[in-house]
Amino acid sequence: MSQQNEQSSVTVIGLGPMGRALAGAFLDAGVRTTVWNRTPGRDRELVERGAISVGSPEEAVAASGLTVVCVVNYDAVDGILRRDAVTAALKGRTVVNLTADTPHRAREAAQWAAEHGVRYLDGAIMTPTVTIGTPAGVFIxxxxxxxxxxxxxxxxxxxxxxxxxxxKICRAAAYDIALLDIFWTAMAGYNHALAVARAEGITARELAPFAQGIGAILPAIFEGVAEEVDDENFSDEGSPLTSTASTMAHVIHTSEAHGIDAGVMRAAEGLARQAIGRGYGGEGFHRVAELLGRR
Structure with missing residues (x-):
């Protein structure tokens, strides 16, 4: 294959929902796309749209100068790319690994790639499958x-x-972990709130507009807290930790009165109480970020 053709082609390994979305977006953009998946049959629709299906991962990586990998975790990546024939075929070529895992695994993958002459970029996809191929997609x-x-x-x-x-090869994975931390703790809080509201006779639909109002104030709070944490300014006269812990206790008591597990809020209250116990009761909840970061 000529260098020009390699630069306008791509191989996608992994055809789960996200992998299929990636391959479909490449096809829609007119990029020559080769696909391979461990489980046969998932490429049928892509082939009908013009994708090239091959029978082995070594054939797949040899077909393009760039291979995009998106599978369940780095154990799955290793099981595919670290086969002798695949590793040999990858030498001098580029892997962009969009598989989600930890920063430590990203560092390991980059070290393996360097030892075997494989050019390597780590990455993450921060938006769901429906955004792939649209302006709403976010890739790091x-x-x-x-x-x-x-x-x-x-x-x-x-x-x-x-x-x-x-x-620094692990930065994308580190961003991914931090942002997933925000998302899933937020979703846990929202679902817990829906359970508590329903126990008090409030439907989820009734609560949703007010929940959106809470969400709308968060961007400015995120920005302000970030500046204060970086500047090590933890003062917050308007909402000190002593007041915060009290409101958290109200949520816990109401939840448990209805038999609803309050473990997540109890953990948050525990962090607030720890900070108060260390003499930070007059500061803001963002003091917790500093306490958690101590080694």
Whole structure:
């Protein structure tokens, strides 16, 4: 295959819901797309749309200068790419790993790639499958900047926003973990709130508009807290930890009065009480970020 053809082609390994969305977006953008999946049959619709299906992962990675991997975790990545034939076929080629896992695993993957002559970028997808191929998609990457710039034209075929976070290979995974932390704790809180509201005779639909109001004030709070944490300014006369812990206790008591588990809020209250016990009762809840970060 000529260098020009390799630069306008891509291989997608992993055809779960997200992998199929990635391959479909590449196809829609006119990029020559080769696909492979451990479980046969998931490529049928993609092949009908013009994808090239191959019988082995080594054939798949050899078909393009760029391979995008999106599987369940890095154990699955290792099980595919670390086969001798696949590793040999990847030498001198680029892997963009969009599989979600931990920063530690990202570092391990990059070390393996360097030892075997594989060019490597780590990455993460921060939006659901329905956003892929639309302006709403959000992709983050970390690793060598020149490698990212080289393959940016093909990655741009996925549409959306693409951000290179720096050369430190684990930065994309670290952002992913931190942002998932926000999302899933928020979703746990929302679902817990719905349970408490329903126990008090309030339907989820009735609560939702007010919950959206809470969500609307968060962006400004996030920005302000971030500045204060970075500046180590934890004062908050308007909402000190002593007041915060009291409101948390109200949620706990109401929940448990209805037999609803309040473990998440009890954990949050416990952090507030720890901070108060260390003499920070007059400061804001963001003091907890500093306490948790102590080693």
């Amino acid at each position: 990457y970390s690793g060598p900047a020149d490698l990212y710039d080289e393959h940016r034209p093909v990655l741009d075929a996925l549409s959306g926003t693409h951000t290179h976070l720096g050369e």
